[in-house]
Amino acid sequence: xxxxxxxxxxxxxxxxxxxxxxxxxxxxxxxxxxxxxxxxxxxxxxxxxxxxxxxxxxxxxxxxxxxxxxxxxxxxxxxxxxxxxxxxxxxxxxxxxxxxxxxxxxxxxxxxxxxxxxxxxxxxxxxxxxxxxxxxxxxxxxxxxxxxxxxxxxxxxxxxxxxxxxxxxxxxxxxxxxxxxxxxxxxxxxxxxxxxxxxxxxxxxxxxxxxxxxxxxxxxxxxxxxxxxxxxxxxxxxxxxxxxxxxxxxxxxxxxxxxxxxxxxxxxxxxxxxxxxxxxxxxxxxxxxxxxxxxxxxxxxxxxxxxxxxxx
Amino acid sequence: xxxxxxxxxxxxxxxxxxxxxxxxxxxxxxxxxxxxxxxxxxxxxxxxxxxxxxxxxxxxxxxxxxxxxxxxxxxxxxxxxxxxxxxxxxxxxxxxxxxxxxxxxxxxxxxxxxxxxxxxxxxxxxxxxxxxxxxxxxxxxxxxxxxxxxxxxxxxxxxxxxxxxxxxxxxxxxxxxxxxxxxxxxxxxxxxxxxxxxxxxxxxxxxxxxxxxxxxxxxxxxxxxxxxxxxxxxxxxxxxxxxxxxxxxxxxx
Numbered sequence: 001x002x003x004x005x006x007x008x009x010x011x012x013x014x015x016x017x018x019x020x021x022x023x024x025x026x027x028x029x030x031x032x033x034x035x036x037x038x039x040x041x042x043x044x045x046x047x048x049x050x051x052x053x054x055x056x057x058x059x060x061x062x063x064x065x066x067x068x069x070x071x072x073x074x075x076x077x078x079x080x081x082x083x084x085x086x087x088x089x090x091x092x093x094x095x096x097x098x099x100x101x102x103x104x105x106x107x108x109x110x111x112x113x114x115x116x117x118x119x120x121x122x123x124x125x126x127x128x129x130x131x132x133x134x135x136x137x138x139x140x141x142x143x144x145x146x147x148x149x150x151x152x153x154x155x156x157x158x159x160x161x162x163x164x165x166x167x168x169x170x171x172x173x174x175x176x177x178x179x180x181x182x183x184x185x186x187x188x189x190x191x192x193x194x195x196x197x198x199x200x201x202x203x204x205x206x207x208x209x210x211x212x213x214x215x216x217x218x219x220x221x222x223x224x225x226x227x228x229x230x231x232x233x234x235x236x237x238x239x240x241x242x243x244x245x246x247x248x249x250x251x252x253x254x255x256x257x258x259x260x261x262x263x264x265x266x267x268x269x270x271x272x273x274x275x276x277x278x279x280x281x282x283x284x285x286x287x288x289x290x291x292x293x294x295x296x297x298x299x300x301x302x303x304x305x306x307x308x309x310x311x312x
Numbered sequence: 313x314x315x316x317x318x319x320x321x322x323x324x325x326x327x328x329x330x331x332x333x334x335x336x337x338x339x340x341x342x343x344x345x346x347x348x349x350x351x352x353x354x355x356x357x358x359x360x361x362x363x364x365x366x367x368x369x370x371x372x373x374x375x376x377x378x379x380x381x382x383x384x385x386x387x388x389x390x391x392x393x394x395x396x397x398x399x400x401x402x403x404x405x406x407x408x409x410x411x412x413x414x415x416x417x418x419x420x421x422x423x424x425x426x427x428x429x430x431x432x433x434x435x436x437x438x439x440x441x442x443x444x445x446x447x448x449x450x451x452x453x454x455x456x457x458x459x460x461x462x463x464x465x466x467x468x469x470x471x472x473x474x475x476x477x478x479x480x481x482x483x484x485x486x487x488x489x490x491x492x493x494x495x496x497x498x499x500x501x502x503x504x505x506x507x508x509x510x511x512x513x514x515x516x517x518x519x520x521x522x523x524x525x526x527x528x529x530x531x532x533x534x535x536x537x538x539x540x541x542x543x544x545x546x547x548x549x550x551x552x553x554x555x556x557x558x559x560x561x562x563x564x565x
Contacts, residue, residue: 056564106404
């Protein structure tokens with residue numbers, strides 16, 4: 001069994017306004033993995049990350065990080081995690097090179113100029129290394145934020161939506177860089193709203209919603225076991241699924257997605273017979289569709305189905 | 313102990329005010345000099361009642377100390393508030409520095425700024441006035457304790473404030489009145505008895521008076537007795553800052 005880098009145990013957080021952001025989350029992130037933490041807005045992803053960054057104080061529960069208790073050995077843990085927060089912000093007084101050597105110093109390390117230059121080079125910031133951070137574009141600031149989290153060479157890097165609002169070209173570059181980092185042995189915990197990004201990069205995935213873990217497993221396992229196939233049916237424009245119809249078709253977990261009615265096909269039976277049953281049931285209620293087809297679920301479908309089921 | 317981290321934070325805090333030194337060093341020194349010129353001409357050669365000094369000589373150490381106190385406060389408070397408003401304070405919270413290391417770095421930078429501003433103010437004056445120091449030890453102890461207290465107040469005020477508005481409220485409604493009414497511009501012996509009594513409850517009174525005593529050799533209270541009060545107050549401020557930073561008061565959710 002692979003050793004565990006991060007083990008979250010029954011972590012709870014209630015904010016002072018009464019919002020329960022985490023309701024006893026348990027997760028385990030294997031060492032060396034590229035772990036996707038997914039969930040809709042308000043699921044508790046950032047709360048979990050902010051607890052690791054020590055900007056949010058948990059209500060109860062514990063986190064074990066490489067064999068150290070995160071809350072009793074705070075300083076050790078902080079020194080070995082690099083967090084890229086969601087919001088981009090910089091002290092307006094410094095240049096990227098100064099920012100990086102300062103972060104190094106705060107982490108108790110002598111700034112290693114070769115490594116800092118290497119980071120600036122790789123994240124394509126070398127040209128701007130000695131300009132004020134105010135002069136950097138949004139994309140450069142985002143990359144500087146990544147460099148800042150890596151400059152003390154932590155074994156665990158946590159990225160909170162690093163590619164949000166980032167253009168395609170830069171997103172690809174960040175992917176490339178994160179992959180390289182992971183290949184060199186760094187454990188990466190990534191939150192993102194781009195599910196194809198998670199599917200592309202990550203080998204492990206957890207989906208959380210409303211402060212609970214819905215599923216957590218290897219990416220392939222999830223796609224293989226949890227992902228099923230579904231029948232989609234398209235009717236005239238503006239067609240809606242009524243509550244009575246939804247009730248009658250409940251065994252297929254009916255839902256609307258991009259104007260199409262989707263019916264889950266059960267894997268437990270032979271696909272053909274499930275398909276036939278689903279199709280016949282829809283025909284009986286709605287008549288023949290304009291178009292129809294069968295699709296394998298990708299991560300996005302699984303995500304939508306699981307987070308929707310929770311809502312019911 | 314993360315010594316390098318503490319040193320780095322100290323350097324950062326120093327760097328912040330030195331980069332904008334016109335605003336953080338030259339401007340406050342100039343303000344103090346303007347006060348001095350204005351009062352010099354308004355008061356003439358009048359003597360301070362009950363002391364063997366003229367008003368001008370009396371004013372200089374008080375103004376130097378007031379400037380130190382205000383700048384120590386400004387250094388820590390502005391750093392924390394800017395951090396909160398711009399959301400860069402999270403990098404400090406994430407850094408592997410203990411609360412006491414953070415507090416030490418912040419306070420050391422505040423003391424340094426206070427000392428630099430006061431030195432600039434006094435150096436500008438040296439060609440024009442006789443600045444003999446009666447007891448250098450007192451000047452040093454009061455100057456440093458005062459800057460620690462105000463640097464600490466600035467930390468607490470900065471943590472409390474959500475934005476620049478609430479920060480300037482603390483500054484204008486608490487800090488400024490306390491420093492102005494602490495006997496910088498008058499000897500408390502000139503006050504009615506009730507206000508003389510009240511002045512003894514203003515911690516800034518002891519700071520200004522003791523500091524001035526170091527320069528002039530005369531004052532309104534026993535400076536060696538006041539050292540106890542001032543040092544105790546400085547220690548209490550540091551301990552409060554330490555505790556508040558440790559629990560992340562108004563910094564962490």
